[in-house]
Amino acid sequence: MEINWIEDFMVLAVTRNFSRAAETRNVSQPAFSRRIRNLEYWVGAPLLDRSVFPIALTPAGEAFRKRAEDVLRSLQYAREEARGMVARPDEVISFAALHTLGINFFPRWLAGIEAALGKQKTRVVPDNLSGCVEALISGSCDAMLCYSHPGVQMSLDSASFPSVELAQDRIVPVSAPDAQGRPRHDLGGSGPVPYLCYSPESFLGRLVQPLVEAHGLNQRLIFHYENSMAEALKPAALAGAGVAWLPELAIRDELAQGTLLPVGPPEFGLQVAVRLYRMRTPASAEMDRLWAHAAAAAAGG
Template sequence: MELDWLEDFVALSSAGVFAKAADARNISQSAFTRRIKNLEYWVGTPLFDRSVHPVTLTQAGESFRPVALDMINTLNTARAEARGLARREDAVLDFAALHTLAISYFPRWLNRISGAIGPIRTRVVAENFSGCVEAILSGSSDFMLCYHHHTVPMIADDARYPSIRIAEDRMIAVSCPGLDGQPRFTLDGTDTIPLLCYTRDSFLGKMTNQIIDRAGLRARCDFLYENSVGEALKSACVEGLGIAWLPMAAVERELSEGRLIRVSTEAAENPISIRLYRSMERSRREVERFWSYASSL
């Protein structure tokens, strides 16, 4: 049995098409097919159902996949250590996180987990919603941290990209205070609402537009400023430019200090959750350790 066979197996289980997987592995399709057959001979049973297109894993293939991933990681690490080239990269956990979560939530959440299981080496890339999804689907991140709401489609493949709910949050409308200590802008009455908004295709933008339409506020909203990053909208709101809908967890400090005031009622708010997604294809000891503890909270 060769390491290449295991890597071919993982490539085909992800691609589902022999030609596509062979291209990704940079070998001819005939050679790729031959190596897959050699692996199946070695295991002693078919690992792929070839009666469907794209091909799918048999029950034996499903059972063998996590073993293959673990063997690949173990063999690569052992080889690197034997050559004196091993680095600590495997101990680094890669996260793709929405900008707002990367700034306002991730450090506090990581500190809580680190306090229980010890120091954790992390690398965080702050992205928009589509960028986060692309990062985990492309295999460049171990985990994805994002908001979730049942009305916004997410990754459908729960087997490859399972998720857990780690917190609840809520979209609320906020305004800075006026000289009298009362909100400078409100949602009450008939006055125009100076709107600070997200890009329409962003997750928080979709949530905000749902709220505005459901609460019947669309006709009163006057667009003033757009930014895909929630922290930028929060700053604009603190400066008094208008009203913004923001996750409550992202404005807790500003609310407690009186720099922002909540101006929405339940009818003009939306509950959202924070979910952690992982890629089963990036399984290694540190990833499994972190996932196991995060799942237990």
């Protein structure tokens, strides 16, 4: 049995999709599938229910996932224990973050942290949700910064991966204005509207598409451009190419200046939480101080 097989399984338990998990693990899908099969042969029980979509964990898979988290956590602890024997005067706190939050939220949030704790040495690695979760599970980062919403399951055990809510954000449909200052593309009418959409496998894509379908907008929204990142859809919206659902954190200046305008009623928007996750293992003193401050702030302390 190889540790890589366990890491593969943990990513698959989050994505519930072989192709996305294989891409996250940077291997071909056939090779990834073989590694999962090898793990099942080694365990001696089927871990996945492949008869449903998205795939689900079997009872054996759920039980194994909890023990697998313990194994990876123990390895992370052993690594940190070994590292602790070597002096590291310049400790850097490493974050995996969704692209939008790494760009639009993290710098302002860190400024608040530094106002209370002093200068921090940090590293931010932007990635999609699967990549962020893999980095957290494998111990490649100290903390993960991402959105949270009941519509997208994280599949992270809260006992092993505690989290704190840092802020709230809204995902809202917006359009550039026309010459009269009205939305160039509006969801209030009945005609077709060019749609700047997220990739289906992205976190925001998995949130927005069900909302679009629930309000019957999929019949009016005409595909024009797709990208997994809000930062790529934002310039297209500013250029008047169509309607995009964008996080308010990413467009606060544009909303204030009127270069982007909300379209549609409030129920066309989504409320999401910004959460910080960590692995429940001994961490650096710097990470522990930052976490304690973030947790106290979240609790109103």
